[in-house]
Amino acid sequence: MSPVSGGTELTETQLTQQLTELGIGENGVLLVHASLRSLGKVEGGAATVLRALRRALGPDGTLVVPAFTSDNSSTSAAHMERVRGLSDEARAAFRERMPPFDPATSPSTGMGILAETARLHPQSLRSAHPQTSFAALGPHATKITDDHHPDCHLGEKSPLARLHELHAQILLLGVGFNRCTAFHLGEYRVDSPPQRSYRCVIRRDGRRQWWEYVDVALDDSDFATLGTEFERAASGTTAVRAGTVGSARCRVVGFVDAVDFAQEWFPGHRVVGR
Template identity: 65%
Template sequence: MPAVTEQLISSDRGAAQLSRLGVERGGVLLVHTSMRSVGGDAGTMVEALRQALGPEGTLVVPSFTTENSDTSPPYLDRVRGLSDEARAAVRAAMPPFDRATSPATGMGLLAETVRLSPGAERSAHPQTSFSAIGPAAGRLLARHSPDCHLGENSPLARMYEANARILLLGTGFGTCTAFHLAEYRRPDPPRRLYRCVIAPGGRRQWWEYEDVALDDSDFPALGRDFERTDSSGAVRSGPVGSAQSRLIRLTSAVDFAVGWFKNHRAHS
């Protein structure tokens, strides 16, 4: 069985499946992946994606970090029940964000493979950076404001302007980061404080900032409604490797989510 799975996502076979799904040469593609579902090797899948996009296309992945924040859900889970002394020890051991070396451990094998690829670029946000390979990488990732996770001063807004596509590769709408851009486009979205460790000039320090309160808990329901009501071909589905995947028009997803939040989120 492993040999069959590997064959299913050889670079040529994977590129052919991606092209049939609708991935276009020369486009911008934001990819969320579960390699466990798709099967095979992350490096081979990156090759397939780049082959389908062609030399003029740009591949983008989230390279988010949570290990340097004491306001992130993983940190809060980790310290739940610990004494004040133990909690302080955890905070003291947190590594500061380093754009060049900080791993995106929660983003999966494919995202890390892209981040570590020769020629890849990464945006500068210490919590919600993106990595990209391709000619548009620099333009898409530049000027990612450190106090804007996923809003108008982030690569998501640049991808919206570039008419990017989203590929949910063996994963569901719960991972669709682009929906967060719609949270910023609501009238007076709720805001909260975030805090993380950074090291400007090599000096470790904590940094606190205010930004929109991000909430992905209803993204699966949002995605189901988006797909169910789509009549414009904004969502296409098909097999890639061992998994069913979706190719989505990013602008359509964000625009639909803005209206959906208005009707389904009571808080302002």
Template identity: 60%
Template sequence: MSTPTAPTVRHSRSGLAGQLSQLGVERDGVLLMHASMRAVGSVNGGVRAVVAALRDALGRRGTLVVPAFTPENSDTSPHYLDQVRSLTDRAREAVRASMPPFDPATSAAPSMGSLAEAVRLTEGAARSVHPQTSFAALGPSARKLVAHHRPDCHLGEDSPLARLYDLRAQVLLLGTGFDTCTAFHLGEYRVPAPPRRTYRCVVTAGGRRQWWEYEDVALDDSDFATLGADFARSEYGAAVRIGPVGSSTSRLFRFTDAVDFASRWLPSHRGGVPVQALCRAHG
């Protein structure tokens, strides 16, 4: 005799909004979100209903921000290196030749997940112009947040992350772990003399497709899970809110807390260890 399968739980927009508010999402605040739709589970209305629930919890004057990174147009990114590892030189060159240049209006960010893509594609969303680590935002502070993102500054003082710090934004890990926490990258810029490396990606200049090379801080998220675990055990840990959103277990905390902790943690835990620039989402 077969065992009956448990019915799939379907979540509603209003239910998700209530859970987000109960978790502590601030009404009229600014929220940086990293999300896994798979962890959230089945939702009536799909991914757009989740975006709507987030905006409901934030209120009319709240602003939602997501990463819209594009490692797909770089030949120095781990994404590209994984893709071409077993290819011949000729096949590698064909992959490079097929890479489209970054366009903030049209370039997809598939590696960021369906929720981030839904935010980017929502009418009224604004997006920063960095060809590798752009951010998309919805709400009254969106355009101000994503403006003036320097193309040679991935995630430092001339990026939306610094603006999020100034605004004391919240960070929501919606069914994801601390390994996805982009706020920690701003901490990498705030350590003394951070290591630097060369990046390269495809852009449009003067109406023509071309490769652009630049130098920036060597980003490395390979230890962010450990960093996050220590953050949660630190004096900041009591302020990390944990609770259900849909079928996920989610975390909510203050952006400034994450950056301040990372900027102190990184020098003592990476000292003397060569940085390998392992961040999966960057060029």
């Protein structure tokens, strides 16, 4: 799969072929993390990439993207950075203006243009978690997005657990294992995972209000190292397939393989109570 060179733009047909050669399973379920910029020039941009992914998946395939939001949370890293250096008064005023989560209209933040394009597709369904929602297109979209509990970011009552049940694949398109959300499900599946409080603004009974809840303390700071060790352990198997799509270095990863490896890896590599 050689990248398109020079000023030539990638077409939908070329992308579909390259994605298929990379190992995306026809009529399967695919969780996508992508950097569109890494692909190079694409004729038609994000909409073309989305169509190519759906063509590679086939008519019975299901595409899933993260549609996370941080703009409505006072405990997210993005929010902490945004209010850094503000006075107490300015910080309070900023939080008063923060919008409540609305699954129909709230844009994802930091997920990339492909994820937003998928979320905005007229047939897309979105899970209801106010901070870590997912959007899905295809026959399994309802199963994946339904019943995402508001106090469970990425555990057993989230789309990640449904993706594990469905033996999904993960596409890391121009991004590394540091973006591999599936590893978080492994955090939930260790014995007695550390927990923390989260706070976000929601709309309930027509009213804007703050809501605080306790959930597993999510930590992706070691995902790059975890991914390197997972890929090394998976050498010679189909758990990780690497290749190129356009100009982007990519991996197709077995969801169950990634989660199960992470679950076994965390206890020996993280300090208790981290």
